[in-house]
Amino acid sequence: MNRESVHPYMIECATEAARVARGVTEGRLAGPTPCADWDLRTLVNHWVLYTSHGLEHRALREQLSEELTGRDFTAGPGWAAAYAEQLDRAVAAWADPAVWEGEVDLGGGRMPAGELASMIVKEMAVHGWDVATATGQDFHVSDGAGQLVLDVVETHGDLYRQYDGFADPVTVPADAPAFERALATSGRDPHRPATDRVES
Numbered sequence: 001m002n003r004e005s006v007h008p009y010m011i012e013c014a015t016e017a018a019r020v021a022r023g024v025t026e027g028r029l030a031g032p033t034p035c036a037d038w039d040l041r042t043l044v045n046h047w048v049l050y051t052s053h054g055l056e057h058r059a060l061r062e063q064l065s066e067e068l069t070g071r072d073f074t075a076g077p078g079w080a081a082a083y084a085e086q087l088d089r090a091v092a093a094w095a096d097p098a099v100w101e102g103e104v105d106l107g108g109g110r111m112p113a114g115e116l117a118s119m120i121v122k123e124m125a126v127h128g129w130d131v132a133t134a135t136g137q138d139f140h141v142s143d144g145a146g147q148l149v150l151d152v153v154e155t156h157g158d159l160y161r162q163y164d165g166f167a168d169p170v171t172v173p174a175d176a177p178a179f180e181r182a183l184a185t186s187g188r189d190p191h192r193p194a195t196d197r198v199e200s
């Protein structure tokens with residue numbers, strides 16, 4: 001994974017994540033999500049932490065502080081705008097070709113920078129879909145971005161399942177769009193109705 005093959009999709013998914021975040025209302029934050037053990041507030045806090053602050057910190061080769069890892073990013077009414085601004089900073093940090101060289105210290109191991117960046121883009125998109133589904137929205141990605149996410153899910157699926165990050169795969173047609181196959185491989189039903197569309 002290199003800058004040319006990942007960074008354009010990082011920009012795309014960050015833009016879509018910011019759009020979906022703006023559609024989250026305060027009244028929904030205690031509601032359910034496709035992540036069975038997480039309410040929407042917990043999911044959004046994880047999403048914001050790792051896909052914006054974590055993304056920038058990895059580019060800078062810095063560890064996340066305890067203050068950041070313990071923060072409730074949804075506590076203020078302007079959290080979605082703050083998330084969008086932090087996404088912009090993170091994406092800009094990865095615009096430097098030098099950032100893609102070498103490895104990143106994860107605190108318990110090391111990983112090539114490009115591979116780690118692609119995994120965070122996967123988090124941005126897959127959890128973006130989770131947030132969108134929980135709030136009656138859609139998460140749109142291009143075919144190229146969908147293929148990148150699918151590649152990451154297929155490559156690292158066993159690792160995610162080891163830490164309960166993925167459920168068992170869901171069956172979808174072999175010719176389904178790449179992003180749908182990525183969601184299904186991660187244990188999500190890509191045709192699950194968004195919350196607003198679920199009939200009582």
